[in-house]
Amino acid sequence: MNITLAQAENAIKAAKQKATAIDTKMNIAIVDAGANLVAFVRMDGAWLGSLDIAIKKAKTARYFDMNTGIIGELSQPGGSLYNIEHSNGGLITFPGGVPIKNDNDEIIGAIGVSGSSVENDHAVAEAGATSL
Amino acid sequence: MNITLAQAENAIKAAKQKATAIDTKMNIAIVDAGANLVAFVRMDGAWLGSLDIAIKKAKTARYFDMNTGIIGELSQPGGSLYNIEHSNGGLITFPGGVPIKNDNDEIIGAIGVSGSSVENDHAVAEAGATSL
Amino acid sequence: MNITLAQAENAIKAAKQKATAIDTKMNIAIVDAGANLVAFVRMDGAWLGSLDIAIKKAKTARYFDMNTGIIGELSQPGGSLYNIEHSNGGLITFPGGVPIKNDNDEIIGAIGVSGSSVENDHAVAEAGATSL
Amino acid sequence: MNITLAQAENAIKAAKQKATAIDTKMNIAIVDAGANLVAFVRMDGAWLGSLDIAIKKAKTARYFDMNTGIIGELSQPGGSLYNIEHSNGGLITFPGGVPIKNDNDEIIGAIGVSGSSVENDHAVAEAGATSL
Structure with missing residues (x-):
């Protein structure tokens, strides 16, 4: 099962509405399975650096297959996944990435949002992920 | 002057309509100034490799600030821009990239389209670029 | 639809048998959808450089979604896809890559084989791809 | 002395059996000397991000020539190998990598396993490394 473009566009629309509602400017990305x-x-x-x-x-x-913030809790100094961010051409492990389910x-697939505080980023990602 | 997201979304909408009209499946990207x-x-x-x-x-x-195909004519063996594709993390110099003007x-900004023959790619990019 | 590991291992087994039958030493890779x-x-x-x-x-x-050699015919100097190899972190466009169908x-998915002449590489890839 | 493909395949088989026995889904890699x-x-x-x-x-x-977890103890803030992960195109220094001896x-050679907790990753790698 793979996300369709129509589903991705709906998720982006919902995320944009949430971003506007909380007065933020976001970069919003959707990947497939x-x-x-x-x-x-x-x-x-929106911040240019938030694109990547x-x-x-x-x-x-x-x-x-989990929220990015969960990985970030484990990748701290002394954590079991310390410096996992060096894999896969660079990971981002603070909140704002959320899997999308059918x-x-x-x-x-999954949605990633960046452009404000990590709390806001996560809230906008959640709005997109749950719009399906 | 910089393209707005609303303008970019309009260009993508026009490009998608053209892509559908000529029975192709495209990757469509818009960059700013x-x-x-x-x-x-x-x-x-659409082809996965056409994303990049x-x-x-x-x-x-x-x-x-020119159509990609023009650069490709100059980057051939013996040409004045031979192998310019090695710069900027990798250029693509065959048709399908078109500047966007106000x-x-x-x-x-500019639009890039990939997913079919270079003639079709260019036609879809042109449809997007001229939609503003 | 995505290739399973069991299917991938069968394809590799068939490719290895073909490689041995024609007295070659190959690198064999399977990717999913x-x-x-x-x-x-x-x-x-097998050649170390053929791994990548x-x-x-x-x-x-x-x-x-096509044999790699077809792309290579179009990416020659003067061809419509000249220097497409600069995309996607580096393409290989001579024979030896073949899509796998259900x-x-x-x-x-797809199979890629490297380690001998491109004719042999393609023959071994074909043996793997058609083993399903 | 270098690991053979037959030895590598045996190590992968043993690692897969261990992974199944402890109800995990793993990415398993073998490198040579x-x-x-x-x-x-x-x-x-298995997790897609665990491939790399x-x-x-x-x-x-x-x-x-040591278990990855040992390096991770030295690469912490203030440690003697702080941020060694930046070398060699990216290291992973938490448990799951184990040298293979004759x-x-x-x-x-060595085996690397990823897809579960670092304790499970290491257990599966150990099962593969000691199978020879």
Whole structure:
């Protein structure tokens, strides 16, 4: 099972609405089950450096089928996954990446959001992921 | 002057309509005046390898403010720009990348399209670029 | 639809048998529908530099859903896809990469083989791809 | 002395059996004495992001001829090898990489495993490394 472009565009639409509702400007990326980019938008005025971060968050969430922030808790100094960020051409392991599931609870892709605090990034990603 | 997300989304919409009209499945990327990605879509069933090519075509068109195919004519063996593709993390210099201008004829971004023959790629990119 | 590890291992077994039958030593890689590595073997004494080439051939075949040699015919100087090899972190466009299909003729992955002449590489890849 | 493909395949078989026995889905990589990939498998449903990690663990174990977890103890903030992960195109220094020795106690390669907790990753790598 793989996310369709129509589903990805719906997720981006929902994420943009949430971003606007909380007065933020976001980069929003959607990857498919193979961790390859399906859709992306950068809202006007959003941080330029967040472009790559949004894409890496989406990939990281699909690479390990979990929210990116969970990995970040384990990759701290002394943690069991310390410096895992050096793999896969660079991971981003703070919040803002969330897997996307279909009605059968199968992971079909992931969303990554970057442009504000990690709390806001996660809230916008969650809004996108749950819009399906 | 810089392309807005709304303009980029309109260009993608026009490009998708053209792609569907000529029965192709395309990857479509829009970059801004700084050659940074603004929006991207991969149509269902489009070649996976065209993801990177569409983005590189858009960047190449903005890097040099001309259609990508023009650069490709100069980058042939013996040509004045032989193997320019080695620069900028990899250029794509065959047709499918087109600058996007505003009403004052200023370049505000570029579109890159990949997924079919280079003639089709260029036609879809042109449809997107002229939609503004 | 995605290739399973059992299918990938069968394809590698068939490819190894063909490689031995024609007295060659090969690197053999299988990627899934998302172009991510599923299985790989390097036969004893096979060229070390063919390791990366076999993986790139498999990816290239899945990226564009065709035999790699077809792309190489179009990427020559003056060809419509000249220097496409600069995309996707490096393509290999000479023969030896072949898509793998299931019984419904859907592409579920690809095989890449490197270690001898391109004719031999292709013959071994074909043996693997058709073993399913 | 260098690991043979037959030995690598035996190590992978033993590692897969252990992975199944403890109900995990693993990426398993074997490198030779030159730290170059010999064999790899990704079990169905294993994390996609663990593909690169398994290979990097195997390389790291052979690069320094020790279990990866030992290096990770020294690469912490303030440690003598702080951020050694930046070398060699990216190291992975948490458990799951183990050198492979022959009967004369000579190192002939290494195994890297990723897909579960680091304790499980190490247990599966150990099962593969000691199977020879």
